[in-house]
Amino acid sequence: MHRIPGYEHISRGDFLSKLGLGIGAAGLMHLLGEPEVQGSPADRSTKPGLPGLPHFAPTAKRVICLFQSGGPSHLDLFDDKPVLRERFNEDLPDSIRKGQRITGMVASQARLACQPSKWNFSPCGQSGTKLSELLTHTGTIADDICLIRSVHTEAINHDPAITFFQTGSQLPGRPSMGAWTDYGLGCANENLPSFVVLISVNKERPGQGLLARLWGSGFLPSEHQGVQFRGSGDPVLYLSDPKGISRENRRWMLDGIQELNQQSFARIGDPEIETRIAQAELAYRMQSSVPDLMDLNNEPEHVLNSYGEDVHVPGSFARNCLLARRLAVRGVRFIQLYHRDWDHHGGIHDRLPPMVKDTDQASAALVKDLKQAGLLDETLVIWGGEFGRTPYAQGSARLDAYGRDHHGKAFSIWMAGGGIKPGMCYGETDDFGFNVVNQPVHIHDLQATILHCLGIDHTRLTYRFQGRQFRLTDVHGQVVKAILK
Template identity: 40%
Template sequence: MTQPFSPIASRRHFLRSTSAGFGYLAFAEMAARVAAAESSQQNPLAPKTPHFPAKAKRVIFLYMDGAPSHLDTFDYKPQLIADDGKAGKYGGTLWGSPFEFSRHGDSGLWISELFPNVARHADDLALIRSMHCDQPAHPSAMVQMHTGTSTFIRPSLGSWVVYGLGTENENMPGFLSLTPPAAGAPSYNSAFLPSVYSGSRLGRGSGRRSGPQKAIDIDNPNLSRQDQRRQIDFIQQLNRGMLDRSTGSQRNIEGVIESFELGYRMQDTMPQLMDTSQETAQTLQQYGIGNSATDSFGRQCLMARGFVEAGVRFVEISYGIWDHHSKLSENLPTRCEAVDLPIAGLLKDLKERDMLKDTLVIWGGEFGRTPNRQGRDGRDHINKGYTLWMAGGGVKGGVSYGATDEHGYEAVENPVHIHDWRATILHLLGLDHEQLTYRHAGRDYRLTDVHGNIAHDIIA
């Protein structure tokens, strides 16, 4: 897939060409082509046909900012527990998980006691226990997870998905990022893709103090809707005049024009979708809303369900802080409690609405934690082996794919690199990661660069 047709650029070319001496027939033929293209493709967020039949139509990505310990949540290591206190193969003192694991569901997946509610959905989960990436530092690993590289500014996963598929609600962005990390612009940035594919940020910061979600600058208390429309029309006239006078590609200006129109339309739709007052008491309880421990994340999960139900293509919820170098035994249970019930509520809600089958839900952080004890009660970073899980959207449920070594240090069976993970996500959405490209700086770029193998064994 190359960059989409631009009706605005074509209009400029059309006007210049006709003024240079096109005959009447050529003039009419070009006018008809431009008009047809404008009628079908003038909205870059319009739904697009995938490369092949898709299993998933939309994505909810639950990003656990700070890297949860796989060894204490979803990667059961009995040998690590047995070797607690011994010297590790790579130095340090081994520390077996202080939390109990047990089997769940008909599939018998091993899940920690820290996720009792998610564990009830074990038969919907595909645990990828052999993830690995290139970076052991938070900022670079977070950027690589979202964009495919840790060294350059590249479009985020959500931006690529919306570029490839568009969205199903013309009054909403195709990509919403709820409480992204403080330095997390790369996680929702469109980089060299047109800016209309950038994620729209809701809320600030993914830490424990994340407050109620709010769409920044969604309303204008100083102007009526009629006056806003007049103001935007005037600004758009100036923008289009600049386009007509410019030469070459002006994607930034075109993106601004589209974003202004989208922002105007969002004023009616966004507040309605963010309003949870019409939900039943049972639904609110199911998401943990009203409980101080789960209210914040529960509201985000409930809004995410509303957003994807309304046609938003990609929603990411960031939640931290999972960086437990100390006090893991105390702080990890608190983090897990905050997200466990809301996630289970989301999965249940999607299933009851018959949406889980084509909604891909993803959970995980940027890397894992060491099997060695750090200090008295902590684990350090590790990028050679960790766990993510997926549910719905065409993934097999109740499966454990790949494995780390007996102590959970590195992936040794069916390793899944972060490039493979993104290629698999695109595949589930009906997109060929080798064909989803965009021409920039003289070459075709893609989300997986020159890498990526699809994990077919987790696909239903």
């Protein structure tokens, strides 16, 4: 067998790896002409972000997304429809539905009976924004938020709808919003991840589970994926030193592992090895920064009280909202909260109030806390779920036992801070809350607007994968300029 000089001791696997790197390098020469993807993952780990970003002056330095998993009912919280009260238990008119698809859960029902909300609505704040009587605390920040009543999505079931909201695609495998943000803008605190995830559940009903790919990096380098902080035990798995291992021994072991990884990188050249090196160093630094982050002993009593009694319960939504503010102060760029169990196909009368109790006070307290700390103007806060609920009842139309099915044609979210106009409502649905009739906001429009607030042109933040340029908004999305200051 003929041996190539200089390669006598290289295995077949190493040869193929180096051959692949040569082909990859040729492709990289082409990519270097596109500024959105310049720089290897190793280079980016030591830089604040991609060259040329932000594209323009940002109005927000960070994002806090309060995601309500399951689909909160806009008709019971944000979008009052008196016509539903007038036409209670009448069939939803064909002129409103227009043959649009419904889920299999109600397709077999004999009727789609109009179902009004059990709760009254009233104007709040100087803006006069009408909100449900359930949202007593959100009503106190009505003049700080922009309520968008015309959001619509393409998905009709939870998993594709949540995936669409978070990644811009109904199919798994794309990078999440937080990963795109980290990829483009980098990290502002070397001792904490740039993208942190916190999850809470209703105490009585945990709701549907969430998959880690929702905060994953997809085809982006894995260094950009979100880091989940847990509600009990170690906030991050394996962060504490094992029993019997001192801090000095941990450092010694880490140095040895890093040396082996460096040798492996020099031999193979896989950029994911450098990601592993950087993440191991971050984990070591987090051993000091995370305990300080999680320690609430120095928080003033009046601040703790403002978030509600659940702030003392690790893993609660209230606790996570306070931690979100503490993460924001420390420079974390994308903070993603999830709260589960808004999927109310039945028993809204009993199940909606506990969910509002979990989230209403803490959400309002977070906005007020950020404002008091002088951080709201530079922090974009988003509250909403993957879709809304139907104006017709699932099951029997009764004010004490009704449920609502999934509805993506029209629903509501609110935004605050970070360059968003406060004290305004945007968009309108029809008299039944079924269709958007004015100023529609597609999920891609929402994503484009979020990136815009961060100083990113959504059409220019791209990544080449499998022969094409990908972006969060795919080939769609328009910035909703009317809600920007």
